[in-house]
Structure formats: C-alpha cells, structure tokens
Amino acid sequence: MNSIVETAKMVSVLENLSLKQKVLSRSSELLPSKLGELEHIVGEERDDVSSLVESIRAQEDSCNKVQTDIESLEVRQKEAGERLTSITNQREYQAALKEVEVIEGQLAQRKGQLTEDHERLEAMKTFLGTLNTRLEGHEKDFGERASKVETTLSSLQGDSDTLQKEIDDVLSKVPNEIQRSLNQLIVRDILPLTASALSNNVCSACRMSFPAQLIMTAVKENQLVQCPNCFRFLVPETTENK
Numbered sequence: 001m002n003s004i005v006e007t008a009k010m011v012s013v014l015e016n017l018s019l020k021q022k023v024l025s026r027s028s029e030l031l032p033s034k035l036g037e038l039e040h041i042v043g044e045e046r047d048d049v050s051s052l053v054e055s056i057r058a059q060e061d062s063c064n065k066v067q068t069d070i071e072s073l074e075v076r077q078k079e080a081g082e083r084l085t086s087i088t089n090q091r092e093y094q095a096a097l098k099e100v101e102v103i104e105g106q107l108a109q110r111k112g113q114l115t116e117d118h119e120r121l122e123a124m125k126t127f128l129g130t131l132n133t134r135l136e137g138h139e140k141d142f143g144e145r146a147s148k149v150e151t152t153l154s155s156l157q158g159d160s161d162t163l164q165k166e167i168d169d170v171l172s173k174v175p176n177e178i179q180r181s182l183n184q185l186i187v188r189d190i191l192p193l194t195a196s197a198l199s200n201n202v203c204s205a206c207r208m209s210f211p212a213q214l215i216m217t218a219v220k221e222n223q224l225v226q227c228p229n230c231f232r233f234l235v236p237e238t239t240e241n242k
C-alpha cells in the first residue's frame with residue numbers, strides 16, 4: 001500500500017521526467033525553424049540568380065539586335081559608296097555624299113551603343129559569378145546544417161522515446177485512482193504536476209483557496225487530492241517538508 005509520501009515522491013519523479021520531455025520536444029520544434037530561415041535565404045538567392053540570368057539574356061538579345069543593325073548599315077554604306085563613284089552630276093553627287101554621312105553617323109551611334117551594351121553585359125556576368133559563389137556557399141552550408149539537424153532530431157527522438165518509457169513505467173506504479181488525472185495533466189502540459197497546499201488553504205500554484213476539509217480528508221484517507229482550480233496534486237506542507 002502506497003502512503004501519501006511515497007505517492008508524492010513518485011509524482012515528483014514523474015514531474016522531472018515530464019519537464020525533461022517538454023525541453024526535448026521544445027528543442028525538436030526549434031531546430032527545424034532555424035533551418036527554415038537559412039532555406040528561405042537560399043531560396044531568395046536562387047531567385048536573384050535566375051532573374052539576373054534573365055536580364056543577361058535580354059541584354060544579349062539587345063546586343064545581337066544592335067549588331068544586326070550595324071551589319072545592315074554597313075551594307076548600305078558600301079552600296080552608297082559604290083554609287084558615289086558612278087555619279088557625274090554635281091547635285092546628285094552632293095545628295096549621295098549627304099546620305100553616306102547620315103549612314104556613317106548612324107553607324108557611329110550604333111557602335112557606341114554596342115560598346116556600352118557589351119560593357120554592361122560583362123558587368124552583369126561578373127555580378128552573376130559573385131551571386132553564384134555566394135549561393136553555392138549558402139547551399140553547402142544549408143546541406144551541412146540540414147544533415148546535422150537530422151542527426152540531432154533523431155537522437156532527440158531516441159531520448160524522448162526512452163523518457164516516455166520511463167514516464168509510462170512510473171505512471172503504472174502510481175495508485176490507479178490518480179493515474180488517469182496525472183496522465184491528463186502531462187498531456188495538457190500542466191507542469192509542475194504538484195502544488196503545495198499552503199497552511200491557509202491556498203494552492204501555491206494558482207493561489208486559489210480551497211476548503212480546509214479537502215486536505216484533512218486527503219491526509220486521513222492517505223491519498224493526494226487535486227486543486228479544484230488548476231487540477232495539480234496538492235501536497236500538504238507538512239508532508240512535503242518531511
């Protein structure tokens with residue numbers, strides 16, 4: 001037969017095990033969230049890289065277009081030059097000369113633009129290299145951390161399984177009449193499981209007062225009773241101080 005003191009001791013063992021279990025489950029929850037932050041950063045960097053790759057493609061298209069313009073202007077320049085040699089009329093000669101000048105002006109403008117576009121393209125490619133290096137570093141970092149988190153999580157799960165067995169074992173030894181209530185308190189995360197029944201008939205956890213009769217009955221019947229408000233098991237001060 002369990003005395004109230006022995007039961008209180010077992011409840012206190014349960015309390016310690018349950019608190020450890022709570023710490024374990026909290027750690028298991030926090031680990032992946034830290035990993036999530038890094039995953040988010042890696043995702044954003046991947047987006048940066050793909051949008052820059054798109055901009056580079058657009059810039060290459062623009063360079064190709066300007067290059068085509070230049071080629072067709074050069075054909076026109078050659079044709080206009082050839083026409084010049086066959087003109088004898090002074091007025092037509094002046095007009096053709098003017099056309100050549102216009103074409104040359106356009107050519108110079110296009111070539112200048114092409115040089116600028118090429119420079120911009122080179123700068124973009126250099127920046128892409130920087131972004132890719134940074135992304136690779138973070139991806140590697142993420143992979144390493146993910147595998148560490150996985151290892152830690154599985155070891156935490158092992159510890160948690162062991163603790164759960166201990167908790168079940170202790171639970172099976174407490175008197176039947178309080179087993180169910182104790183289990184409910186653990187499941188609902190109401191920790192600690194016990195509270196002192198203060199001498200002025202107040203629960204030390206929730207500060208609610210309870211009828212003096214409650215503790216007297218408990219001591220007389222040699223069993224723990226629950227606080228009517230927070231449902232923790234009330235340990236009479238005299239018992240706890242022994």
Ligand SMILES: [Zn+2]
Nearest residue numbers: 203206227230
């Ligand atoms: Zn209470």
